[in-house]
Amino acid sequence: MKLRSKIYLFSTGILFIILLLTNIAIYFLYVHSAIDKEEDILSNQANIIFENLPPSKLNDSDSNALKPYKINDGMVRYINKDGKVIHQVMDDDDFEHIHPVVVNDEEKKQMTADDHQIFIARYPVKIGNDDDDDHGEVIGTLELAVKLDNVYEDSSLLLTILVITSLIALILSLIGGKLLSNLLLKPISLLSQTMKATQESGQFKKIKMNNPSKDxxxxxxxxxxxxxxxxxxxxxxxxxxxxxxxxxxxxxxxxxxxxxxxxxxxxxxxxxxxxxxxxxxxxxxxxxxxxxxxxxxxxxSEKQKSLQIETFDLVPFCKQLARTLETVNHREIWVQSDQDQVRVNWDPQKLKQVLMILLDNALKYSEKPVGIILKEQHGRIALTVKDEGIGISEENQKNIFERFYRVDPSRQRGSGGTGLGLSIAKAIVEQHEGDIEVKSQIGKGTAITIFL
Missing domain, CATH: 1.10.287.130 (Signal transduction histidine kinase, dimerisation/phosphotransfer (DHp) domain)
Structure with missing residues (x-):
């Protein structure tokens, strides 16, 4: 399955589930809230009746006591303890299908009568020392009922609205998903096309960025x-x-x-x-x-092998190396430091390799003594190998760290050079996150500095 289709299905599916759960919750909350409202109306009406009509008035079959308490689209009736309807006021004959029931405790429920949903509330009528005494004698039941047709009609309308709006939302989601997938997948498509073009042509193609969005x-x-x-x-x-x-x-x-x-x-x-x-x-x-x-x-050096980093003092390290090369080459190599101790974190074997390369070059192209200078510069240690030899022109200084580069091919070939030494030195220095630079003048000598 393509990524575009996955985006469509995922975004639409998630939205469908969210809308379905939300619509179900809205529907049932509305129905429950509407029925609770009808229940409150019946309860308030019953309280008004109990406050205004004593039990003796309710039991008087000659009076029309409940007529003033008529409920719109509902029914109010009083049933004596024998189950006989004494008083009854209703808006619809459908309520006659409700069988009269005498209750000892308050009862509220939803029921079906003649294909209509009806909510009915029954309240026991008692007499005793106190009319409100729960232990009094039950002499009848006050029964109030109301149709819920309007509630379910409104809920059906609400459900229709929810379904229509959900369908519209899903359609908009599909459109938005398409736009979003185009936005997201366009760079990926360009990336894929560029990689394919690179593979087919053998040339290194790059993605054209016409609209930098910084995302x-x-x-x-x-x-x-x-x-x-x-x-x-x-x-x-x-x-x-x-x-x-x-x-x-x-x-x-x-x-x-x-x-x-x-x-x-x-x-x-x-x-x-x-x-x-x-x-x-x-x-x-x-x-x-x-x-x-x-x-x-x-x-x-270019493979970035793991380094054996140690903390050591450069002064005795350089002096020892200088003595060794002096003995081998029968040349003077001096060491100068502005501090008694110069401690660095480096791989000592790699540093020895770099110094051997620099000192070897200095000894080849200079007949005078060669120096190693140590000093602190801008918060870093500067290690300089200096000679007073033939020097390097400014034009050649830019290229001396390139592989196989020779300032004077004939002279260097005769001296055994390969043009790789300074490339190796630079690679090792960069591996230690350091810098290397050269300063030289023709006929005056060369100074190559490593910043540790």
Whole structure:
């Protein structure tokens, strides 16, 4: 069943149940209220009769005592204790079909007489020390009755009105349900059509929003469009990554293949050719291994793996790393901090990886000492790796964090760079919800800052 049909059935069904229960309640409340009103009229009339007519007057068959107390469309009569009607005043002969009854206690009920609904009230007439004494002797019964035809005629009219208005309400509900479903389902239909068009064309289509209403459906469309933008961006990055990776791997593979052929052809006879080929193949193999590791590191960083966050002091952490790299590279690396302790919440292994990348680049492109500077800036910790090397032009600074990007391709290839290091560093920093920025001048050096 389509969602549109479900909306129709649900909205109409709920309204039908509400109207049915409401109409039943209104109908029975009206009938009950109208009968109670007739009962009050009879009760008031009986009280007036008891106040004005003594029992002796009621038992006097020669008098016409009840004539002044006639009830419109009703009956008033007095019955003695033998069940004989002494006095009787009525508007309709239909009341004659009501059998006279003597009662000892007050009685009120609804009954049918000659196809008419009648409400009848019977009150015992007593004599004793006190006319109102409940223990007096019953000498007769005062009987009052009224037809309920008008009540049921009015209730029938009310029922007809309720049915007609309910039908009108249901029709309006169907129309409203259709309008509502169109309003609700239009963005969903557009979403479905857009997804289908994306699937068929292979292009990332977006929903056109001509009337921004700022409601949940509008937010759904906005979220979908943002998702399409993100998917398109990721797709382009992935395509670019595959293209760049293929290009990067093509060169060492070509070199290895060429030297392998040379080695196969001349290596057995010429020791110099054999040695040159082995060195070239080994060098390119090492380079391919480094490139593969860095691509895996980049993919690992982008997967948002769980981090081992710890609270530690950056000052001894940086000094220890600087000493290690000084020993390995035989270069001076100094550490400067404006505080004795700089505590941060980071994954220490990931931070070590980032610093290794930045320090490796600084040592490659600078012959002078390299520095690590720690200071507090705008409520965050700024960790800067600074060198006095060749520098980076302003144009190239915008792209150095892109994958496989090289400021000087020939120089960096000769130094073993792959163009992935800074991309990995940026991915790790963003994974920790930090920022990274670069400041550099040609011939004066470069400073790359991580905001922790």
């Amino acid at each position: 949940e459906l509008y937010q759904l469309a906005v979220t979908f469009n943002k998702m399409m933008d993100q998917l398109e961006e990721n797709f382009e990055k992935q395509k670019q990554f595959v293209s760049d990776a293929s290009h990067e791997l093509k060169t060492p593979l070509t070199v290895i293949e060429s030297y392998a052929k040379l080695l196969k052809r001349w290596g057995a006879e010429d020791p110099d050719v054999r040695q040159e080929s082995i060195e070239a193949i080994y060098s390119e193999s090492i380079r391919m291994k480094e490139l593969t590791h860095q691509m895996l590191d980049l993919a690992s």
